[in-house]
Amino acid sequence: MLLTDLPFSSIAGTPDLEGRLSPTACQHLRTWLRYLSCGRLIENEIRSRLRREFNTTLPRYEVMAQLEQFPQGIKMSDLSRHMMVTNGNITGIADQLIKEGFVQRIKLPHDRRSSILKLTPKGKKQLQAISEAHNEWVCSVFGQLSDQHINAMMGALQELKKHSQDFTQPTH
Amino acid sequence: MLLTDLPFSSIAGTPDLEGRLSPTACQHLRTWLRYLSCGRLIENEIRSRLRREFNTTLPRYEVMAQLEQFPQGIKMSDLSRHMMVTNGNITGIADQLIKEGFVQRIKLPHDRRSSILKLTPKGKKQLQAISEAHNEWVCSVFGQLSDQHINAMMGALQELKKHSQDFTQPTH
């Protein structure tokens, strides 16, 4: 985890940058650095609690949570597109979850290349336990923000999401 | 990268949760999921550009940016505390940066266990180039937010920072 104990500056050396950058640009940089810092702090704590309390990882939890949204099962390639991760990664994570008995892999009869992934009853139960804890953790942090702050953040994130998508898919 | 193409729901299966959670808790969860999603999108794009355009990584850049703030050099153990990373990691990252000629390791005469790390002139020059690009990247995203959104975000992050620190250092 990084950048957490510095007042404003961090990875890009804000003190120096304040001299070089326009105040507006500097403000943008500060915003990103603080964003990154808070996010890492929370995400790493969640990772560590998932490990400690449920012996699992964030990607494994994310896959299980995705599967919950497709009770009829989802094809591995669809899942990998959905989660923006390569096929091989899904295979690996699915293997672990199957070994633990949380997920089952079912061959499709009409397309013998494909298989779908599905939560097992055991997996559903486990996911429910994890989700419950996870949601409490998140609420224990975000629940301390005022409604104004939450709404402001949500609005800003909605904007940010659009622009971050442009950023990652540049038009060229 | 994950969770980016879903409207609201994502890792924790919001649609289901909306039935189970209080609207407030649900809003907190949504906020966090969107926060995570946007952050990952931007961070991964930055990582990929750092690799492509400067053949470096985010942690290596972060270490260099830290070193810029200590022109007189900083002890490795201080740096590892500062960056909240273990000693061994700093050794590894420093080794890479030294091999590339961006950083020098200087033994302290008065404490022969310790050494300090310092940017070389080549490292300073490289850091400047990277920072310049990095700042442009960040501004190209955050610069598209209105001043209101930036200010709102900054205010919310300031609050969030406090609470995320409580979250990671629970009082027990």
Place this chain on the structure above:
DNA sequence: TATTGTTATACTCTATAACTATA
């Protein structure tokens, strides 16, 4: 005894690419 830094080890996650079986 405690601290500094290195080394060894292991694990998770990721991407790339070669491969197979099937379509």
Place this chain on the structure above:
DNA sequence: TATAGTTATAGAGTATAACAATA
């Protein structure tokens, strides 16, 4: 030819722990 999935490989990034040198 294209697609679905697996496997192999490599490389970040991280943590833990043993260790040597020094304080």
